[in-house]
Amino acid sequence: MTQTVPQLSVFGEHQVFVALGTPGDSPSQCLRKQALIWSLAERCRGRSGALEIVPGMNNLTLSLEKDQQPSEWLEWLRQVLPSLPGSIPEGKLHRIPVRYGGDTGPDLAEVARLHQVSEQDIIRAHCSAEYRVLFMGFLPGFAYLGGLPEQLHTPRRAEPRLQVAAGSVGIGGSQTGIYPATAPGGWQLIGHTQVPLFDAAATEPCLLAPGDRLQFVAGDC
Amino acid sequence: MLEVIQAGIQTTVQDAGRIGVGHLGLPRSGALDSQAMLLANRLLGNDDNAPVLEFALGLSRLRFYRDAWIALTGADFNAQIDGKSAWCGWRTAIKSGQTLTLHGPKAGMRAYLAVDGGIQVPTFMGSASTDLTSGLGGVEGRALKSGDRLALGKEHNLKHPVGAMQRLWDNQIRVLAGPHFDWLANPAQFAKSHWTLLPSSNRMGARLDGEPLSLHTPLEIGSRGVFPGVVQLPPSGKPIVLLNDAQTTGGYPIIATVIEADMWKLAQARPGQTLQFVPVSLDEARAVGERWQQYFYRLGRALGAGAPHA
Numbered sequence: 376m377t378q379t380v381p382q383l384s385v386f387g388e389h390q391v392f393v394a395l396g397t398p399g400d401s402p403s404q405c406l407r408k409q410a411l412i413w414s415l416a417e418r419c420r421g422r423s424g425a426l427e428i429v430p431g432m433n434n435l436t437l438s439l440e441k442d443q444q445p446s447e448w449l450e451w452l453r454q455v456l457p458s459l460p461g462s463i464p465e466g467k468l469h470r471i472p473v474r475y476g477g478d479t480g481p482d483l484a485e486v487a488r489l490h491q492v493s494e495q496d497i498i499r500a501h502c503s504a505e506y507r508v509l510f511m512g513f514l515p516g517f518a519y520l521g522g523l524p525e526q527l528h529t530p531r532r533a534e535p536r537l538q539v540a541a542g543s544v545g546i547g548g549s550q551t552g553i554y555p556a557t558a559p560g561g562w563q564l565i566g567h568t569q570v571p572l573f574d575a576a577a578t579e580p581c582l583l584a585p586g587d588r589l590q591f592v593a594g595d596c
Numbered sequence: 597m598l599e600v601i602q603a604g605i606q607t608t609v610q611d612a613g614r615i616g617v618g619h620l621g622l623p624r625s626g627a628l629d630s631q632a633m634l635l636a637n638r639l640l641g642n643d644d645n646a647p648v649l650e651f652a653l654g655l656s657r658l659r660f661y662r663d664a665w666i667a668l669t670g671a672d673f674n675a676q677i678d679g680k681s682a683w684c685g686w687r688t689a690i691k692s693g694q695t696l697t698l699h700g701p702k703a704g705m706r707a708y709l710a711v712d713g714g715i716q717v718p719t720f721m722g723s724a725s726t727d728l729t730s731g732l733g734g735v736e737g738r739a740l741k742s743g744d745r746l747a748l749g750k751e752h753n754l755k756h757p758v759g760a761m762q763r764l765w766d767n768q769i770r771v772l773a774g775p776h777f778d779w780l781a782n783p784a785q786f787a788k789s790h791w792t793l794l795p796s797s798n799r800m801g802a803r804l805d806g807e808p809l810s811l812h813t814p815l816e817i818g819s820r821g822v823f824p825g826v827v828q829l830p831p832s833g834k835p836i837v838l839l840n841d842a843q844t845t846g847g848y849p850i851i852a853t854v855i856e857a858d859m860w861k862l863a864q865a866r867p868g869q870t871l872q873f874v875p876v877s878l879d880e881a882r883a884v885g886e887r888w889q890q891y892f893y894r895l896g897r898a899l900g901a902g903a904p905h906a
Contacts, residue, residue: 384775386774387825387853388853426616428618436820436823511620511621513844515620516620517621519845556730575720580620
């Protein structure tokens with residue numbers, strides 16, 4: 376079991392917030408705590424009265440129906456938290472083919488220059504890691520991924536782009552991710568994938584879900 | 597059916613929004629002035645959540661192809677049916693072949709049009725609301741354009757025009773202190789300042805200008821779930837109030853949350869107008885919400901048989 380002192384609070388008129396994170400947590404502690412957030416979200420889905428159950432980074436925000444008492448939810452959450460499984464789920468593995476560099480990865484050279492390595496080194500490092508979907512947000516189908524190797528951490532662009540194409544693969548600070556739709560963005564774009572991350576016509580519109588694992592595969596696609 | 601002759605600056609199909617999809621990264625969307633939408637539907641005996649049109653500024657013209665009852669609420673857009681005034685806050689009959697013209701508001705920002713039986717568009721994840729950011733819902737995920745034709749639901753058997761008392765807009769936005777309010781270097785400045793609504797505001801957020809706020813200690817915040825009404829403080833020190841099309845997670849300090857009952861005041865504020873934040877307690881916020889519930893309850897009773905949900 377993870378030793379965690381949860382912080383629980385009421386937030387807004389109908390919201391409840393649970394935070395498990397502590398500053399200075401290691402990446403493995405973060406992942407362990409995030410697994411607790413996934414189980415907690417699952418438990419909340421099994422209890423009626425919450426309209427929105429939104430995991431964040433080692434935290435969870437619930438928007439409750441108007442007839443719910445936030446204080447009762449805090450009480451219930453306090454009871455549920457110690458009983459959650461502390462194990463990290465296996466998670467479905469997705470292999471995402473990426474075309475690195477070129478027109479659709481215009482910042483690859485800049486990222487290589489910033490780290491004083493070759494473009495091939497950047498691609499190798501980006502493809503060698505296994506990433507974990509921590510939570511979804513920002514845009515429909517956008518996954519916040521954990522697991523970017525430290526040698527790839529790169530500052531965001533000084534001037535954000537007004538339009539980043541759907542499918543762009545980028546690095547922003549300690550994060551990497553894929554833009555599911557065309558949107559403004561400040562990340563360094565190192566590649567592009569054709570894999571659709573959000574399909575409005577599908578029964579499950581998001582390709583990725585929290586807990587899933589992900590690998591980037593370099594290819595000409 | 598109705599046909600859009602002239603679409604206005606931003607006319608969208610909206611209902612109460614997409615609920616329970618925040619964890620997929622989908623915004624709620626939905627009518628920004630939810631009380632105006634509810635009033636329009638209640639005046640016609642529609643479902644509370646029946647899709648309506650939301651108009652933002654500008655001149656719009658719609659032609660009807662069946663006899664209908666309409667209700668116009670929100671900002672008074674000086675509406676006319678074939679040259680004859682149609683009052684804001686009332687239900688009015690319109691004949692097949694007639695044209696409804698909305699000239700645009702003298703005050704306020706957004707008008708709502710409900711039609712008996714509701715406006716019919718395919719729903720996406722349980723809602724008809726248009727999400728302009730992602731291009732989902734409504735009519736092809738976009739604002740209406742001239743030539744669009746919208747199907748209408750089954751007509752209701754209504755008799756005479758009925759109206760409701762209009763709200764008075766003011767610029768006092770009631771807020772609850774947010775989780776990071778205590779980090780403000782000068783907390784009193786937040787409520788004392790006059791904040792000007794910027795033209796860059798949209799359905800995602802109300803962007804404000806004024807004397808920048810600052811934090812007394814830097815604050816590292818992990819991304820967390822956010823919702824309409826959250827007042828974020830970006831590094832510029834100028835607050836942004838998240839509205840219905842905002843993203844579902846955010847990493848900026850949250851200094852306040854606007855009470856639900858006052859969100860309509862943001863929907864009806866115009867760029868250039870100044871706003872003030874008024875801190876209230878959770879009990880006061882709930883009391884204001886209950887007054888609105890009572891208002892709609894009384895309205896339902898006054899409408900009698902015409903309001904099946906009263």
